[in-house]
Amino acid sequence: MDDIDVTQIPEPGLVVLDVTAHDEATAHAVIAVLEQTWATSGITPVQRVPGVPGVRARVHADIRRPVTPPDPLNSPYGAGA
Structure with a gap:
């Protein structure tokens, strides 16, 4: 991995996370949770x-920017989806 420099984290609230995992599927699963x-x-x-x-x-x-959970009442899959 390349070194992290100031242009990647120019202000508070921005982070760069390096993930080391057993396999590719595990790395993708961790990132999927962070994306939620x-x-x-x-x-x-x-x-x-x-x-x-x-x-x-x-x-x-x-x-600083939490993901907004989907509105279940406006879900294309119906209420409670």
Whole structure:
């Protein structure tokens, strides 16, 4: 992973998270949970380094901007979906 620099976190509330997981599916699952809480960039391509266990990925998030939960009454799948 490249080093994090000041342009990626220019103000409070912005974070860069490096995720190390056993496999690609686990890394994607972790990022999916983060995306339900904060505004994120989405996952970067997952990297595997030969000889190093697991995979790595990075996500940028703005923890000042919580994700708005969907309105179940206006859901295209019906109330309570």
